[in-house]
Amino acid sequence: MTGQPAEPDAEPTLRVAGLEVTYRVRGQDRPVVRDLSFEIGRQESFGLVGESGSGKSTVALALTRYLPRNGRVSAGSISVGGRDVLGLSGPELRDLRASTVSMVYQEPGRALNPSLRAGRQIAEVFEVGGADKRTALDRAEDMLRKVQIADPGQVMNRYPHQLSGGMAQRVVIAMALAAEPALLILDEPTTALDATVEAEVLDLVSGLRREMSTSVLFISHNLAVIARMCDRVGVLYAGELVEDGPAGQVFGAPRHPYTVGLLRCIPRRGQRKDHGRLDAIPGFLPPPGRAVTGCVFAERCALAVGECHQAAPPAYDVAPDQRARCFRHAEAGDLPRDTPPEMALPDTAGAGEPIVTIRSLSKTFTVPGGQVRALAGIDLTVLRGETLGLVGESGSGKTTLARILLGLSEPDRGSVLELNGSALAPDVRRRGRDQLAALRIVFQNPDSALNRRHTVRRLISRPLARLAGLSGARLTERLMDLIRAVRMEERHLTMRPAQLSGGLKQRVAIARAFGGQPQIVVCDEPTSALDVSVQAAILNLLADLQGKEQVSYLFISHDLGVVRYLSDRIAVLYLGRLMEVGPAEDVFRGPHHPYTEALLSAVPSLDGQRTDRIRLAGEIPSAASPPAGCVFHTRCPRKLPTGVCEETEPPLGEVAPGHLMSCHIPVQTLRRLQRSAAEVASGG
């Protein structure tokens, strides 16, 4: 056997060696992936983690040879099960895609053909494999059963727009696994989904990959998701694999300053703002394809020394099966903090005084064929200087509540809105200047929230002139104060949004919100469009500004770690009803409402602790026909057997000082159930 090629069984499923991908932009070749090498063994799952612009999606496209027209593999090799992917002819490539490598995408709704039925689209995979139409459809239905879709026969005949996000992603997964591929590539498969749906999809993928012994390449910006799903990970920065190794080792004992910094950016282990600032990574990601001499991370690295800027570091073996591309990998764990941990928190002396009062707030939308109650009888107050976190799945009414508060949507008659004890007009056009200045917003997407034609100076000056009534030297003075407060520089004033990074744009939006010295700022997912390294800086900024300006926040986010970090109190919404409200620590530590419990156990944790104690079954019901009794009973894992949950809607009762819950189960029982579930989880 000597001299013969190695046994095919010894080949890893995927081997990437020295891969370089370049995009041709304005006549120049720009490398977006450089000297990338990694392997995925049989039945292994490998996570590729990186922020936007790191080149992770490009890697996926290169593996399937679906690079855009201006992109090409300029060096290196890719082999799948020993086959050289880059050298395949047209028909061979088709065969590889049909039978060996398949892919699941970020936006399942768009990955499906809008004008073909779901079943037909899955059946195609079997038809490529040679099955006749009838057999293909039957097997498609089997696949739908395999991805645990409740009513496969019906889903077969649905069009993509008739599927929810989670359902569509299951259909895409069914399609990807139909050919029993050797390698499954998942590119941000749960980023567009709710946490509870994400948890289900991740469970499903882990289960199916074992069952079908498929190797997995899992691409994500979410470190916790990667930690939950992968045996080994690679950290991609600006097109280079800066560190790779076993997941536990890389996340537990990172040896590259970027990995260290990234992990410090994420609020973990119940970290709160009163524990101090998050650490941030200074600077910004370099634009894709920029030529770099030396280490790609050097300009943002606190450990960088002269040689880091001159020569690119090789991949050092830093531990068994762990490599880091850093000259100073030995000291990486001691990376100095970028931001001091001490932080001025708002003076809580004035707390207790309500800024915003919401009483029996309801909102009913009239849609063709009926009425949808988006909010039903919400009572909430936001106190001076506090952050009220608002959480819930999409469709829970979070955004509707924010829109009503801002006067963009009119509530039903009988709803009461007050700002500082005086009535707040439901229509923003009928609010006075004081009220407009006092109640401001920071939107999720700074790209669409800022007028692209205006300079930063104009964007921030406008509310100063209109709401604070400033002009001339006083306006300029306040403008400069604000710019410094959001850690921007004078040179940014003449720039337009297109010239700014996402993080800087969000800083402009925050400065604009603070222009009129607001009393409360509604933050609607302010960091979810941002990269992790930028998110930390924005969260610090929000906390700092709160300490300085004594402002309150209504903080809406789907990221429970972020909500926990910033919030003093938490309100949990489900189908437009308040399930639970109380001090943040009480709500997180429990006993909590079963819905809160489910939300918390859906969130993957970076710290290796198991969180999958309970799972929600099925989809959030339609708000047009909410379940009778407790609206949560259809999905509640702790529903009482007495039938009371199906019949009566539980009142919002106080279970501890300031901690209210809408649940029939006595709080002592909840405490006992949840404690024993936690013990089982940590024991098992």
Next chain:
Amino acid sequence: MARYLLRRLGLAVITLWILSMIVFFAGQVLPGDPGRAVLGPFASASAVRAYDHQIGVDRPLVVQYLAWIGGMLHGSMGTSYAYRSPVGPFILAAIGNSAKLAILALVIIIPLGIAGGVLAALYYGRAADRSISLLGLAASTVPEFVSGIVVIILFGIALKVLPITAATPPGSSFLTQLDHLILPVIPLVLVLFGYIARMARAGTIEALDSDYARTATLKGLRKGVVIRRHVLRNALLPTITVIATQTGYLIGGLVVVETLFNYQGIGRLILTAANGKDFPMLEAGVLTIGVVYMVATLIADVLYTLLNPRLRSEAAG
């Protein structure tokens, strides 16, 4: 679907009613009176007045409008001042002729335009794309009367291969009629090719670039299957709307081509009526074209809805 159709029909009726008022009152603004136009410059003033009184144009405008629209609702399109006979048969004959020309044009232009556009999209940015796009654009900027005269001179006079008038003697065979319609169709094809090809190209480029086209390709489907089953179905939806609205133009907007080729279509009928102050003919003609446009867009919308599952389920709900 039925409710959707009903709503659309209701809207069409309102649009037609507004159109009828515009047409009627705009006709009144034209200088000169029908009696003078019909009786000629040498008729006496009293004869003109008597004629005007006889046909009723000396009544108040509102009364005239109500009488006219009332007649329309009863199926009478009025009586031509010039021919002193009912307008209906003239309009019907003209519409029939116009439809022949339009159908022939559509039969040529739809496959040609779509094929051109899809081909351009498949070779996006390359020589084939550039030449198709450029040719389409250039052709659609040439006015019909220029291209019309060029084809008359080239094929009719210099080469003598095709008849230069579109009109055929009564009772001509289908093939003879076809032969006569070839030249007038060429300017129409030239004008519309650019439009339709551009829509088809844009739609195809977008669909080729879509996530679902990527999904289809990465399933290992052949390129032909990806294009036929996944791309074209979604890509050509907007093109259908353009084609339908152009159908309205092909039937009702061909004054120049019909005049140039001496063809008795509705466009030419309206022109003659306007010159001769033959208001009933003019009004009935314009309203008929309005109906044609309405029907064409309605068909386009229904087709669009039927082909688009998202709209279909909305329309059903």
